[in-house]
Amino acid sequence: MVTRTMSDIERILVATDFSDSAARALDMAVGLAQRQGATLHLLHVYPLLMYALGQDVVPDDPQFEARLRERLQQKLDETLAGLPKSIRVEGSLVQGNPAREIPIQAEKVGANLIVMGTHGRTGFQHMMLGSVAERTLRHASVPVLTVPGPRPAS
Numbered sequence: 237m238v239t240r241t242m243s244d245i246e247r248i249l250v251a252t253d254f255s256d257s258a259a260r261a262l263d264m265a266v267g268l269a270q271r272q273g274a275t276l277h278l279l280h281v282y283p284l285l286m287y288a289l290g291q292d293v294v295p296d297d298p299q300f301e302a303r304l305r306e307r308l309q310q311k312l313d314e315t316l317a318g319l320p321k322s323i324r325v326e327g328s329l330v331q332g333n334p335a336r337e338i339p340i341q342a343e344k345v346g347a348n349l350i351v352m353g354t355h356g357r358t359g360f361q362h363m364m365l366g367s368v369a370e371r372t373l374r375h376a377s378v379p380v381l382t383v384p385g386p387r388p389a390s
Contacts, residue, residue: 244348245268245272245274245349246272246274246275246346247275247276247346247347247348247349248268248269248274248277248349249277249279249338249341249342249345249347250262250265250276250277250278250279250350251281251338251372252279252280252315253334253353254280254311256353257354257383257386258352258353259353260353260383261352261381261382261383262315262319264381264383265351266319268349269323269324270320270323274323274324274348275323275324275326276323276324276325276326277325277326277327277328277345277347278315278316278325278326278327279327279330279337279341280311280312280328280329280330281329281330281337281338281341282304282331283331283333284304301331305329305331308329312328312329315327328341334372335371335372335375336371336375338350338352338368338376339372339376339377342376342377342378343377347378349378349380350372350376350379350380351383352368352369352372352380352381353369353382353383353385354367354382354383354384354385369382
């Protein structure tokens with residue numbers, strides 16, 4: 237059995253959906269990357285059908301995916317540009333199911349660690365939407381660090 241330590245982390249994949257939860261996870265990953273001298277790979281996986289339903293658009297529209305991808309690429313580029321210049325960063329967009337694609341992309345980029353935020357859904361929302369973090373954890377071949385999202389004001 238091979239035991240990994242924090243000093244073995246050379247490449248961190250950060251899964252983002254551009255939410256506040258994802259921003260907290262990215263902040264954590266940036267700190268880790270700076271301490272470890274690791275490369276940070278920012279990944280956004282977009283489930284095309286979910287975006288189409290959220291915008292009341294028929295996914296058959298030949299321009300829909302191209303326009304969506306352009307908007308998401310712009311968001312990804314802005315996020316990457318805002319990261320400290322002291323770390324190596326890269327990014328990618330992938331169309332598909334996030335829980336399936338995150339572990340696949342982690343292997344493709346040679347990540348030693350996946351970092352992602354959690355939304356903390358409970359009850360009906362959790363039952364219907366599930367937990368991407370939970371499913372990613374089950375399929376990943378590398379450690380997954382989950383970072384809770386901001387707590388709602390009480």
